[in-house]
Amino acid sequence: MSKVLHQPEGTLKFGFWVYLMTDCVLFASFFATYIVLRNNTFGGPAGHDIFNLNYVLVETIILLISSFTSGLAMLAVQNKEKGQALMLFGVTLLLGLTFLFMEVSEFRNLIADGNGPARSGFLSSYFSLVGLHGLHIAAGSIAMAIGMFQIMKKGLTESISERLNCLSLFWHFLDIIWIFIFTIVYLMGAL
């Protein structure tokens, strides 16, 4: 690779970090909307009527484990252990898809019971906030599948390792956002 065209080390990671911070601001506006509208149930169900805390705890633990395995996958990438990196990213992807499946089935049940996003201000903001996080997880899952494909095709080259590093940051970031969704939406909503 040409030395002239190569970016100074850390630039890509810092740029991605700045993107994550702006994403924080996006999530903050959705959180603010949710907190303002959480009591506007318009005669419909409130949080404690529709949230199943045990189910959400399982979702949370799954996402936490996937955050852990994505960190382990990055360690494998640094140590140039291609097989182990592929295996750990595979586990992370599988856990991410399980989480997504659980979230979608939760949404489907709510909509089937007539408690869709159009039911009340509370449900609109709930679906927006949790759905926004789900969209991020879906995007991260697609990126992870592409990353695994690239590892298989080209091996752990420097540019692929940098990209995977950003992906791993993204995945940890989504886990942190979920911790606040778990606390503010589900745990506080169940009170």
Add this chain to the structure above:
Amino acid sequence: MPHTPHTHSEHGNLHSYQLGFVLSIGLTIAAFYIVTNHLFSTNGIIASIFGLAVVQLVVQLVFFLHLDKESKPRMNLMAFLFALMVVLIIVGGSLWVMYHMNYTMTPSEMNNYMVGQEGL
């Protein structure tokens, strides 16, 4: 630009990931336990589980995102602190504005209700 040497320290090691993982699971279960068993009053529960979430934020920033191992100048930390400030202004400001709007700009029935509630 001087070429900074590539170090392992910026990515952490197996031990830091394990520690962060165990702490995160513990903090999550603790918050869950507090809510399901109604350990405190409602305000106490809200304060304690939010506190646990903030502790977990710090745990994950340190053990998963390695924000503490950054080399100087600590631009990532600066960007994070700036984002934190914007987040606090957005969330805190929205709550403040909407609370006062609810309080002062509601229909007359709501005013009567609030007056009744406050025993004025």
